[in-house]
Amino acid sequence: MTGFEINHKLLLDSHRLGRFHLCHLLLHNNAALPWFILVPETDVEDLLDLSEELRIVAMNEASNVSRFIKRELNYPKINFAAIGNVVPQLHLHVVGRRPDDPCWPAPVWGNLTETIDYSATRIDEITFSLAQRYGLDAER
Amino acid sequence: MTGFEINHKLLLDSHRLGRFHLCHLLLHNNAALPWFILVPETDVEDLLDLSEELRIVAMNEASNVSRFIKRELNYPKINFAAIGNVVPQLHLHVVGRRPDDPCWPAPVWGNLTETIDYSATRIDEITFSLAQRYGLDAER
Numbered sequence: 001m002t003g004f005e006i007n008h009k010l011l012l013d014s015h016r017l018g019r020f021h022l023c024h025l026l027l028h029n030n031a032a033l034p035w036f037i038l039v040p041e042t043d044v045e046d047l048l049d050l051s052e053e054l055r056i057v058a059m060n061e062a063s064n065v066s067r068f069i070k071r072e073l074n075y076p077k078i079n080f081a082a083i084g085n086v087v088p089q090l091h092l093h094v095v096g097r098r099p100d101d102p103c104w105p106a107p108v109w110g111n112l113t114e115t116i117d118y119s120a121t122r123i124d125e126i127t128f129s130l131a132q133r134y135g136l137d138a139e140r
Numbered sequence: 141m142t143g144f145e146i147n148h149k150l151l152l153d154s155h156r157l158g159r160f161h162l163c164h165l166l167l168h169n170n171a172a173l174p175w176f177i178l179v180p181e182t183d184v185e186d187l188l189d190l191s192e193e194l195r196i197v198a199m200n201e202a203s204n205v206s207r208f209i210k211r212e213l214n215y216p217k218i219n220f221a222a223i224g225n226v227v228p229q230l231h232l233h234v235v236g237r238r239p240d241d242p243c244w245p246a247p248v249w250g251n252l253t254e255t256i257d258y259s260a261t262r263i264d265e266i267t268f269s270l271a272q273r274y275g276l277d278a279e280r
Contacts, residue, residue: 085245105225
């Protein structure tokens with residue numbers, strides 16, 4: 001999509017890791033739990049309004065991120081959501097959860113008060129693993 | 141799936157409307173906004189762990205409900221989520237939202253304090269419309 005830009009509020013809250021075929025991949029700034037955000041290159045605002053073809057691609061890319069979180073980061077549970085009441089640009093939350101995380105069992109949105117920063121090294125490790133085994137085209 | 145049963149906590153919070161090919165359809169008891177819950181007949185607990193084939197069916201059925209909410213109930217925005225931290229059985233939330241709803245722009249989970257009951261007539265109207273035009277096999 002020509003001229004596609006990721007919403008600035010999403011970028012303020014996250015680190016930009018790269019992209020899959022359809023979706024850009026962001027990592028939420030808060031390292032208290034693994035919280036990824038996929039931004040498909042589309043101007044459709046609701047996941048369920050996407051064409052079936054694009055929705056399949058977006059969900060497969062979200063599924064790659066889910067597998068990464070489960071296998072590499074050892075979180076047994078994934079919370080998945082497309083909300084977008086504040087930022088209308090379509091974006092998909094893929095969040096690793098476990099009973100010892102800082103806001104279990106509440107959903108993260110509006111409830112995650114603990115804040116931890118990622119180190120640059122940790123972001124590089126995550127990006128490298130996603131690029132090696134989960135189809136991410138890392139940002140140069 | 142033989143012997144499939146919907147989790148009793150989901151049933152306590154909702155009215156059972158019927159089913160699509162894969163998913164049972166529940167309507168959350170709280171009529172403050174249109175909140176539907178799809179329960180696919182599967183023992184997989186995370187949406188992103190479903191096979192691609194089943195996930196496509198589940199998402200298409202959720203998309204039917206989304207179209208119903210937008211076209212028939214006049215809500216312009218849909219919040220979609222698979223959370224399941226409290227009830228592990230896979231269930232998909234499809235929630236109609238608009239700026240004048242009682243918890244906009246917060247997500248409904250944990251934030252919807254206003255409670256309104258559905259009348260039996262209203263539940264019948266919703267079920268009828270979903271069955272007539274959106275592929276629901278209504279409960280007899």
